[in-house]
Amino acid sequence: MSNENLQQLLNTPAAFLAEPEKDGNVAVFTRIRLARNISTFPFPCAAHPEQLTEICELVTAAAGNCEKMNKDGCLSFDIAEMTPADREILKERFLAGKEILSGPENCRLLTGKDSSCSILINDEDHLRIQILAPGFQLDQAWVDTDALDNALSAHLDYAFDDQLGFLTSSPANTGTGLKASVLLHLPGLVMTGKLGPTIQGVNKLNLAFRGLYGEPNENPGNLFLISNQVTLGDSETGIIGKLSQVVRQLILHENAARQLVIQKDQAALLDHVGRSYGILRHGFKLSVKEALNCLSGLRLGVDMKLFSHVDMNCVNEMFLTVQPVHLQKYAEKNLSAAERDVFRAEYCREKLKK
């Protein structure tokens, strides 16, 4: 059952990885997540199994009444029943955090087929409501999140304190329960050595900024997630407004850095892009790190209109699908690390053959 749903999820293009209609391609996607709890139950960490089961059913029923969750078919995943690898796939697809990897009982993910809206039940909080949207769309994503939240609250009695706001399992989320993030592709800042100063600047603004993949200071793929850190003492629109302002600045900086690179040595930039494509299109062995770096180069090339036959959606999706667990799933059998590198290269060649 979970397995069938997972196949449907893998076979449906993720809407948040599509090419955005505006604001260019520096921002890959926007994510907004709300932490909510039901007032009549203890937080998940303190609840009895029967209570958790009841919460699961209550939220599932409430979600069943939300048009947004059901417009293209809602998929349900009972996390405890899934294999560790399948759980990892949900994590790699940004539908849940690392907490689900241990397979907590009575934890359930409900998600629209295209992943654009989802609810994670009985993870750290009773509900984690999430909206994923392509590109830089914090304002629209907030409107959508708020609408989904309101629709659910018509059926659920949220734990709310007049002084503190929404109550959450971890004090770090109390207040708005809001975590807004934008995934940015910043090859220009990396190439010009301006990433370090940028990170320092962002950190001073009480925002979190981290590389999506690899070890710190390694950042294969040049993808960076920027999020608010403070959930208390400001309104939702206040938090989102401040984050928007910084993201807009970062996009400007990235585009300026790209222009700088082009002016300094256009051929070197084109060479970087061309080789990235050449290796993905013709290689036969590809580590995840090299694949991510080549995808970053290719993404830059698609953005620069060098590869008219490669679409951004495909490149964005490949960032996900070259990951070890996704690949393992596509291969439909266990692969050693060396076999996976060969299969990854084959997968990339086929994807780019069109």
Next chain:
Amino acid sequence: MSNENLQQLLNTPAAFLAEPEKDGNVAVFTRIRLARNISTFPFPCAAHPEQLTEICELVTAAAGNCEKMNKDGCLSFDIAEMTPADREILKERFLAGKEILSGPENCRLLTGKDSSCSILINDEDHLRIQILAPGFQLDQAWVDTDALDNALSAHLDYAFDDQLGFLTSSPANTGTGLKASVLLHLPGLVMTGKLGPTIQGVNKLNLAFRGLYGEPNENPGNLFLISNQVTLGDSETGIIGKLSQVVRQLILHENAARQLVIQKDQAALLDHVGRSYGILRHGFKLSVKEALNCLSGLRLGVDMKLFSHVDMNCVNEMFLTVQPVHLQKYAEKNLSAAERDVFRAEYCREKLKK
């Protein structure tokens, strides 16, 4: 005049770089060269300018009577009148040695348009008769050289001594005046680290063996020229027979080495080939060294039937045409080294676009 002829030479496919019909692709081409002098004149180094002029006219007239030299039109190059760069092109195309670079007076190259037969007049000797043939064709090339030599000797009185044989300017060529060479592509022996022992073995047999490009021990392109060193004390067919035997052995060793590489790690070999093609097909900056190494990888791939749309003739020709002087000629203007790398990459992309 020379310039027009040079354009014709550059525009005519070099017959010796075509894919050979048999014996596979380890051997790129076979070259046989005969040193001859006319008995009634001193060697070029000792002759007066008027004598050199006379020799030039005599040999040109004799060549005019040889069917082989004229079947597709004979091109004539008066070396002293050429620019240093244009002389370098003749050298890069294997039609003359480095001696012509200084632009000696009264030195003339006569060559069939497709470069398969040529006569260099008043270089070290009065005549250097040369046959170039695709692949491993020492026997046939010798038959052709001998026929051309006989045709010329009907009109020219060669300097010949009953004891020593043909007399030449340098004692190193006296006797047969024969230098037979085969250009071999040996990526398998290089990859398996067996090239060193192979060279040592060949040197013991009184044969010369050297990398065609780059510094010793560097050998970008993995191309090696093997030639006889001794011209005296053996017949022409004896010299060619011994060289043939060794070349045949080297081809066997190379093919065995390739099998070894495939068996050990097929994906690594395919990856090497695929990346070589990817960089040539999609790069925007390419040094001559990297271009030669990528061409070596591509040549191996074409030989392994991985690139059905790339023909061997094209790859063989690119080994020549990525050289600095050829590129400069194609660009039709002076390029800095950095500009040349960009132009080289553009040239390779276009060539492989088909």
